[in-house]
Amino acid sequence: MPFICRPAPTDNPRRFVQSRTVASTRNLEMVRALGADHVIDYTREDFTQGTARYDLIIDNVGNRDFLDLRRVVDPQGSIVTVSGPKTNAFLGPLSRIIKMKMLAPFIEQRLVFFVANIGAPDLELFARMMEEGKLKSVIDRRYPLAQAGAALDYIVGGHARGKVIVTP
Ligand SMILES: NC(=O)c1ccc[n+]([C@@H]2O[C@H](COP(=O)([O-])OP(=O)(O)OC[C@H]3O[C@@H](n4cnc5c(N)ncnc54)[C@H](OP(=O)(O)O)[C@@H]3O)[C@@H](O)[C@H]2O)c1
Numbered sequence: 001m002p003f004i005c006r007p008a009p010t011d012n013p014r015r016f017v018q019s020r021t022v023a024s025t026r027n028l029e030m031v032r033a034l035g036a037d038h039v040i041d042y043t044r045e046d047f048t049q050g051t052a053r054y055d056l057i058i059d060n061v062g063n064r065d066f067l068d069l070r071r072v073v074d075p076q077g078s079i080v081t082v083s084g085p086k087t088n089a090f091l092g093p094l095s096r097i098i099k100m101k102m103l104a105p106f107i108e109q110r111l112v113f114f115v116a117n118i119g120a121p122d123l124e125l126f127a128r129m130m131e132e133g134k135l136k137s138v139i140d141r142r143y144p145l146a147q148a149g150a151a152l153d154y155i156v157g158g159h160a161r162g163k164v165i166v167t168p
Helices: 024-033 068-069 094-106 120-131 144-155
Strands: 005-008 014-022 039-040 054-059 071-081 112-115 139-144 163-166
Touching: 014 024, 024 039, 024 144, 068 071, 068 094, 094 112, 144 163
Parallel strands: 014 039, 054 071, 071 112, 139 163
Antiparallel strands: 005 014, 005 054
8 A cells, every 4th residue: 555645834844744545445444543644545546647746655565657656756755665566477576676776867756665674673663662552553364374375375365454464
């Protein structure tokens, strides 16, 4: 789900106080409950065709072309992507990184591919933030280890609504 943000008129230009989140109809309420300011239903509205302009897009899906995304990002803005199209079986998300590198010199906006570097300190931080209620997680399904294959099939299907847990 891409998250798109607009900074508020504040003295601190680094403080993002308004965001828009893109989700399907069935996920709208879940995303609102997680704290989204405004939600765009992608089955009814294409956010790349609207008149709104954004300072930052965080693309968690990777199904949109950079050229579509940049249309709605301010020239000084950034597009951060964590994912790539699932259509290129050979290159996978690499196809998106290669395209990004090739386009970057010709695009004013900043293009960033973010890769998580998850280690114990990060997981401890997430656990603390959850305990303090600063971070919420949605668990969609739980599978026993013996059904790990089914869990992976479900994730690869691309429609899991949150985390999928495999328990030993
Ligand atoms: N860079 C990294 O370090 C890193 C680390 C982990 C994961 N990833 C990537 O991050 C992505 C997100 O992972 P995930 O675990 O959340 O799984 P995911 O399978 O990509 O996300 C599934 C969710 O996205 C929704 N969705 C599908 N198409 C959408 C669209 N066009 N707009 C908005 N929402 C859409 C689905 O609901 P509907 O089908 O109802 O729309 C479902 O709720 C994956 O592509 C994964 O490869 C990157």
